[in-house]
Amino acid sequence: MAVCARLCGVGQSGGCRQRQLEDGEEDEVRIEAGAVQTVPRGPRTLLQLPPEILVEIFSSLPGTELPGLARVCKKFRHILSTDTIWRRRCKQEYGVCENLRKLEVTNVSCQDVYVKLLHQYRHILGLWQPDIGPYGGLLNVVVDGLFIIGWMYLTPHDPHVDEPMRPKPVFRIHLMERKSATVECMYGHKGPHNGQIQMVKKDEFCTKCVQTDYHRMSGGRQEEFRTWLREDLGRTLEDIFHEHMQELILMKFIYICQFDNCLTYRRIYHPPSRPDNLMRPGFFKGTYGSHGLEIVLLSIHGTVAKVTKITGDPNVPAGQQTLEIDLMRTVQLPDVEHLRNFDKMSRLILDVQAQIQREQRLQESMEEDGREAAAPARVEPARPSSVLRSPEDQDAKQDSEPQTPVVQSFVLPAEVMARNEEYPRVWRMCFYGTGLIAGHGFSNPERTPGLFILFDEDRFGFIWLELKSFSLYSRVRDKFQRAEAPSPEAFDEMLQSMQTWTK
Template sequence: MEECACLCGMGSSRGCRCPQKHQRPAETAAADGKPAQAEKHVEGDAAARCCAGSGGIASPMPPPLPPHCSLQDLPVEMLVEIFAWVPATDLPSLAQSCTKFHHTLHIDSIWRRRCQEEFGVRENLQNLEMIGMSYREVYTKLFPYRNILGLWQLDNSYRTLVNVVVDGLCITGWKYRPSFHTHVGGPIHFKPVFRICLTERKSATVECMEGPHNRPHNRQVRIQKDWFTTHCNQTYHRKDLAASLRDEWVRVLIGEDRQRYDLLTYRRLYLPPSHPDDLIRPGLFQYYLDDFGLKIAMLSFHGKYARVTDITGYSKKTLEIHLMRRIQLRDGEIFRYFNELSRVVQEIEEQVIREQQEDGTEESQGHGWQSPAQPSVGESRAAAWEEQPVPFVLPVGVHSRDQNYPRTCRMCFYGVDTLAIIGSSYLKSFPGVFILFDENHFGFIWRVEKCFFLYSRVQNTFQNVEAPSPQAFLEMLKNIQSMP
């Protein structure tokens, strides 16, 4: 019985029901001989086969082995569903692994999914069949231009925005056109500046859409991860400048037209990441600074501070909001007496200067900047909406270009607006009051100059604008501010 316990692997002979063969007298007499010993091993092997996998219970035959299964054994319909979710960069390796995979990857529904997921293509199969193309061909032509999609800043004196999107069977670059005589809440206007056609049989072609009458002509594009350049051989963009001056739009583009149109550089812009504790949702906002039309700024949160950074226009205006230095509204009466509001701002300003002197000017250099998408240590969004709105009236003597501002607000904070003019040595700071109206509007009052600026959220939606990491966004923001 002890021997049977070892063969069954149960650890004890008690309860083992393995059938045992009684030893004959001859076998007992030959217990020490080699033939008997060999027979014992044979008998043990038989018992092991009998009891293996059955927990000591006899089985008439060994259990079947699990069937061998691989992706190659799956039906084609199931492979199509699986491959449609595989990143396109891995599909070539799958195609080379076996003949079945190679033929399966020629099924167009796989590439339709990839075109939709990666590039937002919404063409239907019927439209493609009319021009004799497949989704596989469309994807092949889109792939070299995958890094050009998104939001960009033209690297020139005006820093125009360009949004590059998939538009049908084309990739179109849309340039921002500043609005005149329009409320800050109005839509952003864009016009096409270049187009990449994907319907050519051999390869995609790039067409320039600028110039008189928007006559398309060839343009070369060089694409990197965070920037791209366009090179145009035509020179009549500048020759048409005199006629364009009759249009009010071109007043903000004069600096752009003075530059060489044959070589333009665009730098990538990321939209700021959002965190539930941010005071409001970060993003792009429009406002008026001067008579050269609406400008676009970017609101982002960095721990104890919020930043509003200009990304268009001739100026480099950076508004720093101190979220730890809140100004009490007192039911809105503080706005009726501007001298009182000015006195509160001046006291905070003097306190900030003293702390900077004691701490080695750390605060003025932005030492409190956290990477975005981290919990704020200032006022949170929940706290903002718990506050009851109070009446807001523009203080007497404060002038504003836009009078259609909200009539209630929720919070106020101390802030400093720094203005620099691109291409000059002008640099000046304007302490004042940041006013939170609602999720889509905020304002700022310059204390000494008595100017009010209303910011309204940009309602346009953009694709491919997410930063790969908070650090990447912070690095991009610093590059904008350090741009000469």
């Protein structure tokens, strides 16, 4: 830890394990299980090894151990100034594949890159959600060549939910000179300019722009609004007037303008997945009516699937759980002709809801009677049919009985509104679920019944019964670096705390 603190340039190295040696004094040292110990003089010591072997040994140690070694003796210090050691650490620990020789031109060494850039800013690598009130967002901070870049992931333009995400750089950090790394804000159209980054606490940091005049446009706010509309939403002023969306959109623009110079980010994780999951958890883009496309997170918790908002809107803000799917309650849809009838489909879902309410009442009355509540017969959660598995999985399960692939035709009931007419026309499994609806400002939130439709490995849908509307969700295919949750518990904790961020 002391070594680490020294590397960051904070704190004292007082806790160092090695005693400090005078220049020129050469004690003998050997490495055991990563620790450095001084030992009595003997024939087999590290110091007697040829320098090229020492370079090889030191290159395979974690970079954080190296400053401690440098303090051991003059010879070690000299060897540790070899840039190949640091080049290898940059590559192995941070995946820097760039030709680091380029650095020589700027007189910056690989050691500088490791110590002053990668190690210094390692805590901000990964996935983050910006605190932009109800709107949220998704940021991935990655090492990219000799830069650390913060990419904000914008959804494709509404309603093209199957199109790829649009990453946009919002800040970058690099070493322009030896002294220290430079943080630059990338907002606006006038190029990178001065910014700052500060770790607020564990899993929270903030960025600051110190030259917001770089964000301004010659045509004033109006030009900025038009540009934002075109670039971020793929819309024109005429479009939004025509679609009666001007109020919602103008409100969003005014709101996010407040975060022009300062933004706080909180760490989020990719959901953990298990091989027996019905569907691979992850990030999805979904249609939310006039709110446009939003980013959500699908996670599976035993017999329940949760869909949490990563971006949100003034009705249901980011961080809230938009859908909850009961994987124990499958719904068998009728054939296509009957499916067109909204009342029939509606009855199917309401029947499940009534059944759940009966079970709950029974449970409560038994608890009141002080009797041991007889748990309703537990059924196994629905298993994915064979069509859901990848070919490799199927090979592994060859000895199990063959399942007939369940693929049935799908069509939306006539009265249900869909943002995108190009929804899938076959479905694999359907479940009962609830969706969260609320008034403006997240007033009177309520979970209302609906139908969750699993179309394929990368798409699902939800019919909001009360709203008579349909949301289509499509998987975000980008691979996010350093996004794994340290444990399933850490992930659950994150979901919990996310709900309170926007309140």
